[in-house]
């Protein structure tokens with residue numbers, strides 16, 4: 001591959017920092033850390049020499065994860081894309097695409113000419129595709145959103161991660177609202193449910209450990225024996241996709257034993273009788289049979305939950321990546337309403353707190369949906385991008401997709417049913433532009449690749465989904481090579497497209513400093529310290545006050561009905577005929593040293609993960625003649641994935657864990673775990689069911 005790698009000066013090993021810049025970790029993680037970036041060198045030749053956690057920011061408390069403490073290694077990586085590239089070889093085939101450097105003028109003119117021609121026929125044939133490579137409000141959907149709204153391109157339904165749980169929370173509480181994360185240190189029981197914080201939310205784990213030292217009991221509810229499960233007092237290893245049944249089983253015990261806060265229910269729960277009726281059908285024996293646990297585990301958990309105060313639930317998105325994920329979140333979210341756990345600041349639940357930022361952020365100004373005018377473009381679901389790109393067009397779908405602009409995402413690696421996704425991106429008639437730091441699997445399919453700045457090189461403002469501080473990121477060094485920020489790229493494209501609205505002249509700095517409403521957020525503190533706490537009550541629902549229209553928790557939600565257990569599309573119980581061929585349930589949770597598919601190319605982190613792995617229970621492996629470390633073929637009707645069997649004790653019988661998300665071209669057979677996942681959607685929120693997937697495994 002001819003992608004140029006800039007020759008970077010070697011990092012000075014013992015350089016003395018000359019100044020410190022206040023920044024923010026941009027990655028898709030609940031913790032959104034405040035950073036201190038140390039810069040050394042003389043003006044014009046400055047380099048970042050260290051990235052550390054801000055000791056004063058309460059959720060960060062001076063600590064970073066392994067990945068981000070090496071952020072300079074990512075920024076100065078020899079593989080960084082530093083000039084625009086155009087494809088000169090055949091499209092597709094991971095790693096074999098040929099690219100040549102071009103200037104910015106040629107790159108932007110090529111793109112503008114193609115987009116103008118397509119837009120003249122129908123701008124909806126153009127699709128933006130982005131997710132959370134950066135969660136910044138400026139480099140995420142700031143200037144890009146303005147650009148696509150003005151253009152009238154198809155809208156993107158951003159469902160790939162959190163939409164089942166997000167819409168479920170909205171239906172139940174009226175928004176993505178929950179406990180303040182700092183309060184978990186005072187909890188006496190913490191259910192860590194569908195979450196592996198040692199890997200994916202390290203700063204929450206610190207709070208949980210503080211609580212543990214103060215006498216709290218920690219229970220992990222997860223099919224996988226994660227590093228977190230190892231360190232909890234109890235691990236309930238239920239089958240994937242059975243969380244809704246477990247929640248109903250717990251409610252059954254709360255109800256039949258009278259362990260309810262009747263006063264809280266009477267005042268703040270709308271529709272309890274209908275929920276009660278559902279729950280009474282779930283005695284411990286039935287619950288245990290569906291969940292693959294013992295009836296005593298169900299009884300014991302219900303007793304602990306009812307008799308310990310304050311009791312808190314840290315739910316994470318891991319448990320909603322199955323068909324019934326939305327209903328399961330609704331059911332779990334009702335548990336603290338039945339026991340009145342919400343009365344205490346350290347009781348209740350936290351899945352996401354991002355809704356707390358709703359009134360504080362100036363979303364309409366940042367994204368300018370008004371630029372659509374009276375146009376109402378169609379919406380394309382990012383989770384079914386494989387189907388969308390291979391659709392011939394016509395009917396309800398509308399025009400065939402002719403151009404895709406990808407930024408902050410790597411769909412060829414992360415979207416389900418990769419074979420279809422690759423087929424779509426390999427279309428020779430599709431015009432694809434990818435804004436990236438690195439030559440990812442998706443960039444391999446681009447016609448034009450544009451080099452983007454990293455967080456150390458641009459302005460941004462951030463909110464968070466695991467804490468409630470508004471944050472500001474200042475650039476530490478100028479852009480490397482010819483890289484430009486996402487916002488600057490869309491600003492220049494807008495100029496070439498002839499978009500002359502004044503908003504296209506707003507600088508990155510103007511947008512970052514204007515992202516928050518001064519009437520709600522302390523901008524002086526935000527700018528001087530880099531972060532400021534939203535003014536929120538410590539116990540958000542102590543006296544009801546849910547964000548629903550009636551202010552109460554909603555059981556019977558409009559259009560959704562009363563929540564119930566919804567079995568997986570693919571499981572031994574729900575699809576016995578399929579299970580006869582593919583008897584193992586596969587989940588594909590994050591690997592500790594990667595962040596989705598980010599960091600797979602950072603050598604030291606890839607070395608820590610070693611090889612793509614499938615964790616198996618020793619009995620399931622023995623039945624197939626598979627030994628520790630053997631190369632195995634994991635397959636179903638959709639595809640096959642080659643990786644190494646790991647019999648490390650983390651997998652329960654009947655379930656295999658394919659740790660995510662390798663770049664396809666760095667895998668053993670040019671695929672990754674999404675070769676096996678499907679595009680069917682969750683019950684609520686139109687989200688992917690990555691962890692609802694049957695496979696078979698053979699030695700290779």
Ligand SMILES: Nc1nc2c(c(=O)[nH]1)N[C@H]1C(S)=C(S)[C@@H](COP(=O)(O)OP(=O)(O)OC[C@H]3O[C@@H](n4cnc5c(=O)[nH]c(N)nc54)[C@H](O)[C@@H]3O)O[C@H]1N2
Nearest residue numbers: 194195196200224240241316317318319589590594595596
């Ligand atoms: N190091 C690292 N950190 C990350 C990420 C990463 O890839 N790597 N990803 C980031 C992103 S994008 C997100 S959305 C967040 C949260 O990301 P999540 O995907 O929620 O990740 P985890 O916190 O690892 O929790 C998932 C856990 O759910 C378990 N699980 C799988 N299926 C089920 C089920 O049916 N029921 C239950 N109860 N548990 C199940 C998995 O075994 C895993 O331990 O983390 C972020 N942080």
Ligand SMILES: Nc1nc2c(c(=O)[nH]1)N[C@H]1C(S)=C(S)[C@@H](COP(=O)(O)OP(=O)(O)OC[C@H]3O[C@@H](n4cnc5c(=O)[nH]c(N)nc54)[C@H](O)[C@@H]3O)O[C@H]1N2
Nearest residue numbers: 131132133134161408409410414435436452588596597598
């Ligand atoms: N099988 C399976 N699949 C999954 C999951 C799973 O658990 N199992 N998890 C799902 C989840 S939770 C999520 S959130 C999605 C994540 O999917 P994505 O949001 O696509 O996440 P990444 O794979 O991290 O890709 C982000 C890309 O953005 C680039 N990037 C970062 N910052 C910038 C920037 O400032 N500018 C530009 N132009 N690019 C930037 C990075 O280099 C990286 O290649 O994957 C989903 N896919």
Ligand SMILES: [Mo]
Nearest residue numbers: 028160161162
């Ligand atoms: Mo995510």
